[in-house]
Amino acid sequence: MPHTPDPIEDGLDSLPPPPPVFHVEQALLGAILLEPHRAAGLTRITIEAFSTAAHAALFAAIRSLPAPEPAEHAKTTTWLNQVLTAAGEQTRGLTTTYLHHLIQCCPEPRHAPAYARIIEAEHARRLLRDAAQRLLHTALDTTLPQRVATTLAEATTLTTVVDDIANRFPPHPGSLPRTPATPAVVHDEEASGDEEVLLASATARPASVERMRWLTPADFTHPLHAMLWRCLSTMARRGASIDPVTVRWEAQHHGLLTHGSEPAGLLGFLGEPAGCDPEYWGERILRRSLLTTAHHTGRHIEALTHDPATTTYQLVVGSRRALAGLNTVRTRWHLATTPPPANARVSNRISAPPRAGPPPTTAPPAARSAR
Incomplete structure (x- = not known):
């Protein structure tokens, strides 16, 4: 049938x-x-x-x-x-x-403490996964009015969860966690355009490059733009003359210009008019880098929690490694967005009198007579 x-x-x-x-x-x-x-x-x-x-x-x-x-x-x-x-x-x-x-x-009823410890470990895994998912979703939420601040708050919460797990599960010798696959880099036209404007404005205003040490090549989405920023930073530190011609020459020494490529065509955007503030565009690039790093951090930790072979110790180690990279970008964002402290007023303090020295052994020279 x-x-x-x-x-x-x-x-x-x-x-x-x-x-x-x-x-x-x-x-x-x-x-x-x-x-x-x-x-x-x-x-x-x-x-x-x-x-x-x-x-x-x-x-x-x-x-x-x-x-x-x-x-x-x-x-x-x-x-x-x-x-x-x-x-x-x-x-x-x-x-x-x-x-x-x-x-x-x-x-075996007498093994109840061991059963409880296993349940605690899996609960810690779920808590870590939930916190990581909140971080990556927040980093992608374009509707948030304070997107960066909310993302950093979720990163702080995730760090607290990791620390709590580390306190409840003491470290022990063991292998390091397997590293999840790195997400593929997606080309972003808007990000690439921001980077070109920054490089052009920084070439026109090289004095701003030294003030933007909080921006690193790792913040750029395009490899060529990252290397050009490295060239600009190197030239600014050694006090070299900076303009579109010298930057192209520096780029050639860094191997950015392949054989047969035309510098004016490949790096033509360096000579475009740029009347805007380089630090404004630098903050835009760093902001995008911070949100992207937060998203990758959350997805990295989430992938660790989905691997059943990852122990609690490995979850803590892997999560702290991922959060360390995010905290580095977070520190640079704080440096970029925190205004410098106002110059402290110089107090009119009366200088202390000089300390008494040993008595002179020779008579002071006679004063010259005024002519």
Whole structure:
């Protein structure tokens, strides 16, 4: 006979399997239901650490009830009924059969602390993933009125999550985390145009280059523009004459002009009129670099959390490495956007009298007579 599709059965078959930590939660709850006194030693795990509402409700009910006497608990199901009633007030679908199933899922009740530690580690992974996703989505949200400030606030929150995980899970010797694939660089016409305007205005106003040490070649999206900024910075530091001709000559020495290329055509934008402030365009480029770095940082950490082979120790190490790059750009952004402090007023302090020296051994020379 042909198979008649059953919508309920087919729907259940299409559900994804539960994560591995789900079975660990079953083992932990089974251990406590079988031997309730073991719940007193689980002080670090929280209700939020459980992946399902049913498991969280059961754990909350267990904590809210006093543990029964072991001898009495072995004879009656009174305490189990109380747990089921208390948990049923928080969520639906729990049955006596499921409680007995949880007890059967526990291979060894005395391993309850190990089960709890695994659940804590997976909860830390979820918290880290959520914070990383908030960072990358914020960095891409163009509707935010204070996009940079909000992004940096999310980066601070993510750093706090990483530090909290590091405090709860002491470091141990282990291999470094695998580095996720680097996202491909997408050519941005607007970013490229901003970079050309900056290079042209900086060539016309070279004195501004020294004041813009907060801008680095890594902030540019186009490799040619990054190397040209390196050329301009090098020339400014050594006090060289800067104009479109000298910059092209410097670019040639840096290998930017290939054989047969026409300097005027390749770097023609350097000689275009640029009456704008280079620092304004530099801040635009640095702002874009900051948001792009924040997005890549969030996506990098998110990828680490999705790798089940990554341990908690590796999550902390990998996240801190990713955040270090973002903090570097953040520091440079602070330098670029913070106005210099006002010149401190010079106080009219009376200078201290000179210290007395040893008495002279020879007579002072006679004063010359005025002519």
